Amino acid sequence: MxxxxxxxxxxxxxxxxxxxxxxxxxxxxxxxxxxxxxxxxxxxxxxxxxxxxxxxxxxxxxxxxxxxxxxKEDEPVVVFLADNSTSIKTVENFEQKREFLEDFVSGDFTSLLPPESNADFYLFSDTLHAAGNLDFEGRQTSLGNVINSIRENYKDKNLAGIIVASDGLSNFGSDPIAASRQAGGPIYAVDLGPQRISKDIRIVDINHEPVAYADKPFELNIELEGRGFEKLSLPVTVSSEGRDLAHKNLEILGQGERQRFKVEVTPTEPGVKNFNIKLPVQPDEELTDNNSRNLSIKVLKSKKRALLAGNKLNWEITFLNRVISSSPDFVVDLAINAAQSRLPDKVFPANQDSLNQYDIIILVNCESQFISSNLNALNAYVTDNGGSLWFILGEKTRGRYPNQASQSVLPFNPRFEDRYYNDFAFHLQLTEEGKIHPVTRLVEDSRENTLLWQSLPPMEEHLVLTQIKPNAQILAVHPEREYADRSVPLIFNHKFGRGKVLTFAAGPIWKIGFLNAGYGEDDFAYRQIITNSVNWLTTEEDIERIRLASDQSIYKSGERVGLSATVLDENYSPLENSIVNVVVKPVGREDSLIVSMVQESPGRFSADLGLLPSGDYILDGRVVWEDKVLKQVSGKFKVEGFSLEEETLFLPPDMMQKISQAAGGKRYTIADFENISEDLSTIPRFRTESYExxxxxxxxxxxxxxxxxxxxxxxxxxxxxx
Incomplete structure (x- = not known):
């Protein structure tokens, strides 16, 4: 002791x-x-x-x-770390430094260590590997993670020092300087930099709006950098699905200057589209993957058309029109049916083709006679055209309907027992589905969302519909009133043919916005209800109980690929004890990857696929519960050739100096590396173990x-x- x-x-x-x-x-x-x-x-x-x-x-x-x-007397261990990432190939005098690294990992420099010292050898890029052949194919570098791994692996040994040979580029994981302060021993850094000024034209970054519109130009702000060239005129091409969408000549100054250019692109079809931005490869250009970048953009229809129909102009229609018209994505038409309307040109479309031009039709407290007379056209609009209907029901909705109404798009089966009430005010009560559904989810947190609905101005009237569609998804109910031992549904939706139907059987909705504004608050909640409803009805995407997707649609080479999955039951509650297995298939190759996803919490799964080669990938998943396949799910993603190593080639040159200083070591170049023997001559042969x-x-x-x-x-x- x-x-x-x-x-x-x-x-x-x-x-x-x-x-x-x-x-x-x-x-x-x-x-x-x-x-x-x-x-x-x-x-x-x-x-x-x-x-x-x-x-x-x-x-x-x-x-x-x-x-x-x-x-305790313990033989000291010196760890040799050699950088095996792609960026090493672009340092000055690469061949000379490659030979140095080969000698470095083969043990030729152990003669510089004090007698009776042990040496361990590793290669690294994003992770730590036992020493082997140097290929410089690592697509990202994580100096911080590697130093942390050495500290953990050698915590019970006499770690006399870490000798790391690298260019100092670290583009992933922990901060290398912070990791060096807790390395567990001094770090002797062999600086392999700087990066040589090789001939290279690269796309540094691309900025754009998150969504675009079909047949409408949108801008790509492209940042380029040229090195080793002087004043080049190069064409940039933007393509999607094999078709060129834009072509523009750019004047590139070169000599390391970064420039920004604007390129207009006009997508032709809606959907999630992948775009490729490409510059031609130049003679003697060493890095070619960074001449091309890929991005994914959601393309919407240029302008969606909404039709607001009612018996007469009222506050409900006025507030709806104001909110929907304020969106740049919508054009709103009115159809007022009353004979005394002062808007004689605003009539309901008389033929099917005119009706089918609309993406959404909103019927506000329309009379049963009007709905009945247009029922066949509305059926065809939803079933065949894939249109969306929003019924805002009221007292006028009750009445006589034709016999075939029960088989129609109408959200309820008309019955004599249906009643209209305006006897007392109440707050809508969300169902479990309503707490997470896009229509009724005003904020992301489920608990906050429920509290927000309870704080809104109350509803003053509602319909008791005794028979709604059997496939209806109920989002909100009356807090007290029941019929046939179940809460009265007041917000619900159902699928009909190719389209969707949303129904509000409580109101007035407009007062949510009006009263909040009157009390000095904003009308956020009202706008969110209307916006959520319209967006959900007019998008093809829907809430899925079982989902599988990659974290990104496009990855840079060297980025870790992650998967996430959600498995919910019919009540939209997490389905426990489910299993998600995924086959990751690279397009054009036979080597598939089979992954069993890890359950992070009930119904929530994740998987880390690590680093994958560049190319297109297809996801083929199976969700199993109690030995039964619930659903086959699929997806896709892309790993582009452009890597994190190429993105960060020209970082500040003093990283190796900072790492060695933080760990109490010293920086060397390959020219003076043999002087390290003087610094290692006093390696302690003892280490102290503490007991409490x-x-x-x-x-x-x-x-x-x-x-x-x-x-x-x-x-x-x-x-x-x-």
Whole structure:
């Protein structure tokens, strides 16, 4: 043992000392006079025994910690780390440095170490590997993660130093400087930089709006960088699905200057589209993957058309029109059916073709006679055309309908028992599906969403529909009123043919926006309800109970590919004990990857596919529950050739200096590396192991306390002391 130390780990130390002093005084007073009286030879030992017992009790309360440092002889280990990433191929004098690295990992430099020292050799890029052949194919570099791995692997060994040969480019994982401060030993950095000015034209970055519109130009802001060239005129081409969409000549200055260019692209079809932006490869250009970039953009229809129909102009139509018309994605037409309407040109379309031009039709408290007369056209609009209907029901909706209404797009089967009520105000109550459905999810957090709905101005009227479509998905119900032992549904939707139908059977909705604004609040909630409803109805995407997707649609080479999956039951609750297996198939290759996804929480799964070669990939997943295949799910993603290594070639040159300083080491170049023997000459052959023991929990301390108290009690009893 080389060092023994004693410390207290409790805030009770000072109070404990004060208590001992006070008790010492009390013990003296207690045994100063006894009844019956005894000599000092009896009183003093009894006082000492009592005081000692209390001393050990207070001693334990102060939580004493005994620390012992033991110095052990242990052969020192020096770790050699060689950078095997792509960026090494672009350093100055690459061939010379490649030869140095080959000698470095083959053990030729172990002669520089002190005698009886051990050496371990590794290659690294994004992770740590045992030394082997250098191929410089690592698509990203994580110096910080690698240093952390060495610290963890050698925490129980005499780590005398880490010798890392790298260009200092770190583009992934932990901060290398922060990791170096806790490396567990000095770091001796061999700087293989700088990057040479090779001939290269690269696309640095592309900025764009998150969505575009079909047949409408949108801008790509392209940042380019040229090195080793002077004033080139190059064409940039933007293509999608094999078709060129834009072509523009760019004047590139070269010499490392970054320039920004705007290129207009006009997509022709809606959907999620992948675009390729490409520059031609130049003679003698070493890095060619960075001449091309890919991006994914959601393309929407240029302008969606909405038709607002009602018996007359009212506040509901006015507020709806204001919100929907404020969106740049919509054009709104009105159709007012009352004969006394002052908008005679705003009539409901008279033929099917005119009706089919609309993406969404909103029927606001329309009379049953009007709905009946247009029922066949509405059926065809939804079933055949894939249109969307939004029924906002009211008192006028009740009435006579044709016999075939039960088989139509109408969201309810008309019955005599249907009733209209405006007897008291109430707040809508969301169902479990409604808490997460895009229509009724006003904020992301489910609990906050429920509280927000409860804080809105109340509904004042509603319809009790005794028979809605059997496939309806109920999102909100009446908080109290029931029919046939079930809560009355007030917001629900159903699929009909190719289209969707949404129904609100409570109102007035417009007062949510009006009253909030009247109380000095904004009309966020009202706008969100309308926007959510319109967007959900007019998009082909829907909430899926079982989903599988990659974290991104396009990855750079060297980025880790992640998958996520959600499995919900018919009530949109997480489905426990389900299993998700995925086959990852590279297009054009036979080598598939089979992955069992990890359940992070009930119904939530993830998988890390690591680094994948560039190319297109297809996901083929199976969701199994209780030995039953619930669903086959699919997806796709792309890994482009452009890598993180190429994106970060020209970082500040002093990284290796900072790493060595942070770890108490030194920076070298390959020219002066042999001088490292002087710095390693004093490698310690001993390491210290520390042990801590908390005395308060020791059984022997408890035995001593009990023994002292027992002895005092026995003596006092024998002497008949009170």
């Amino acid at each position: 080389d060092k023994i130390s004693f410390a207290f780990d409790s805030a009770w130390l000072l109070p404990a000392i004060a208590g001992l002093i006070i008790y010492l005084i009390l013990a003296v007073l207690l045994y100063r006079k006894t009844n019956p009286p005894f000599s000092k030879k009896v009183r003093i030992p009894l006082g000492i025994i009592r005081y000692a017992a209390l001393f050990f009790v207070v001693f334990c309360l102060a939580e004493p910690v005994l620390s012992v440092d033991v110095k 023991t908390r005395i308060a929990g020791n059984i022997w301390v408890l035995i001593i306390i009990l023994a002292l108290l027992s002895i005092e009690w026995m003596v006092r009893k024998r002497l008949q002391l009170l």
